[in-house]
Amino acid sequence: MTVALAVGIDVGSTATKIVFKKDQGDIHCHIRPTGWSPREAAQAGIRALLEETGYSESQIKATVATGYGRIALSFADRTVTEITCHGRGAAFLVPGADLVIDIGGQDSKVLKINNQGKVLDFLMNDKCAAGTGRFLQVMAAALGLDVSELADLSAGQEPVKISSMCTVFSETEVIGLLAQGVAKGAIVAGLHQSIARRMAAMVGRLGKPETKAVFTGGVALNLGVQRSLEQLLGIPVVTHQYSQAAGAIGAALIAQKMI
Amino acid sequence: MEGNMLANFDSIREQNMIALKEVKEKGAKVVGFYCTYGPQELAVAAGAICVGLCGTKEDPIPAAEQDLPRNLCPLIKSSYGFAVSDTCPFFHFSDLVIGETTCDGKKKMFELMAKIKPTYVMQLPQTQEGEASLALMYAEMKKVKEEMEKHLGVTITDEAIGEAIALLNEERRTLKEFFDLNQAKPAVITGMDLLKVSWQLGFHANRKERTVLLRRLIDDLKAKAAEGYHVGDESTPRILLTGTPTGLGSEKVIRLVEECGGLVVSIENCTGYKTLNQYIDENDPRDKLLLLAERYLKIPCSVMTPNTGRLELLERMIKEFQVDGVIDLTWQACHTYNIESTTVGQLVKDKLGLPFLHLETDYSQSDVETLRVRINAFLEMIQE
C-alpha cells in the first residue's frame, strides 16, 4: 500500500514551515523564508520536501494551512489558526506538557493545553515587536552580532537590567550600555531576561503551569531565553529540534485526521 | 433573520430623524440620554421624546481628540465628538442632556459637553449597598425631575410618572421576551440582529409603537420557529457577549464571531440584556421617585463596587441560553470593565468550566485581523 501524506503548512511572518506526516512514524520538515509570496514559499517548500523524501504529489491526501499567511493558500483543504495548531504540535513534540510558549518573528503567545494538545486558554501579543524575534534581531544588529551568536555569548553571564521593553527604546539603551563599557554578554543576558520576564507575566495571567512548558517559534532556538524562562517559571522549559515547526506539525496532525 | 421580518427595524433611526425634526418644529421637547442609569421614565412623564446619544461610531473621534486625550474610551470620545462637531441630529435636537458620574472619563467629559448644551449630570453613588447610596439616588431623581421641569417648561405629575413606569416596564418585558427567544437551541436570532433590533428601537420617538413593533416581530419569529426556522445548527458555538456597550458602528466583535462561524446568542451589556429584568412594581404605593431610585440602583454595571449582580446575571444567562463560551469586550482605556474582567474570567473559567476570551479594542478597524485570529482560535477551542 502506498503511503498517504498529510501536509501541514505554517506561513509565519519570517519563515514558512512545511511538514509531511505519514500514517505511522516520522515527520519530515522543511523551513524556508516566507519572502514576499506566502503561496510561492509554501509551494516551493512542498516541492523541496517531495524531492527530499522521494514521495509523489499524488500521495498528498490532505493539507491544512495555518499562520498569518494561511488565507493566501487557496490550495489547502482547510485553514486552522496558529493557536490551535501550536497546541497540537507542541503536545506531539513534548508529551505531557501543559503550557506552550511561542515566540515568533513578530508576535508571541502562551497557551494552556491538555495532554491531547487541546487549547484550554491562551493569550497573544501582536501589538508590538517587543520581546519577539524581530526585537532580538534589532538588538543583535545594534551589538554588531548575528542572532545565532546570542545564546553562546550570554551563557553564564550575570544579566544587566534592561528597563525598556520597547524595541526602539531598548536599542538606545543597549547602545548606551555598550558606551559605558558593559560586556556584550551581560547585555545579551539582560535582553534574554527581559523577554523571559515579559513571557512569564503572560503565563502568570493564565494561571500557574504545573508540569512542563514547550518552547516553540523561532526564538526557541535561543538557549539563553530558554534558560531565563526556566528560572522565572520554575518548571522545565523544553525545546525540540522541531520546535520552530510546532505549528506546521499541528496542522499536519489535523490534516491527518481528515484522511 | 429573513430580511423582510426586520425591514421595520432597518431604518428606525433614519426615519425618526425626520420625524423628530417635524415634531420639534411643532414644539415637542427632546431629552438625550447617554447611559442606562438615566431615568427615561421622567422624560416620558414630562411628555418629552427620549433619544439615546451614546456614540457608537468612529467618525467623530478625531474631532473629539482636539479636546480629549487619545487614550480615552472610544465611547466617550465618539459621544463627545458627535456633540462638538454637531454631526448627530439627535444631539442637535435635544433640549436637555442627562449625564451621569459613571466613570471618570465620562464625568469629566460632561463638564466639556455642558459648554455646548444644557446638561444635567446625575451624581451616582459608587456602590449599590447601604442607605446612603439609596438616599443619594433618590435625591438625584428629584433633581432630574426639577431640571426637566425647568428646561422643558412642564410639571411632571405623579400620575404621569406612574404611567411612564407602566409603559417602560412593558417595553423592557417585551424586549426581554425577544432576547429570550434565543434560549432555543438552535437559536433563532443572530447576534447582529439582536443588536440591530435593540439599538434601532432606542431611536423610535413613539414609545408605544416600540412595543407594538417588537410584539409583531416576536409573533412572526415564533410562527417561523414553529415551522422549523433557526439560525446556525446544533453544533454552532453559542457565545455570550458581555462587557462594554455595543451599537451599530461598534459591532465588530459580534460581526467577527458570526463571520467565523459562531453565534452571539445573547448580549449581557447595557445595550443588551443587563437592564431588562429590573421592573418597578406598578402597585407599590410608595413615592414614585423612590421606586425609580431603587430600580436604577440595581443596574449591575462595573462602575459600581462591588458589582456582584453582574456575576449572578451572567451565571443565569450562561445556563438559560445554553452558552458554550463567553467573550468579554472592553473598550480601550475602560478601567472598570477591564479590571472586572479578571473576576468575570474566574467565574466563567474556574467556576463554570467554560472557555473565556477577553478582548480589548476600540472603534477602529485596524485590529480586525488580529481580533479575527483570537476569535477563530476561541471558536476552535469550543469545537475541536
Ligand code: SF4
Ligand atoms: S456600561 Fe455602565 S456606565 Fe457605561 S453606559 Fe452602560 S450602564 Fe452606563
Ligand code: SF4
Ligand atoms: S465603556 Fe467604560 S470607560 Fe467607556 S463610558 Fe462606559 S464605563 Fe466609561
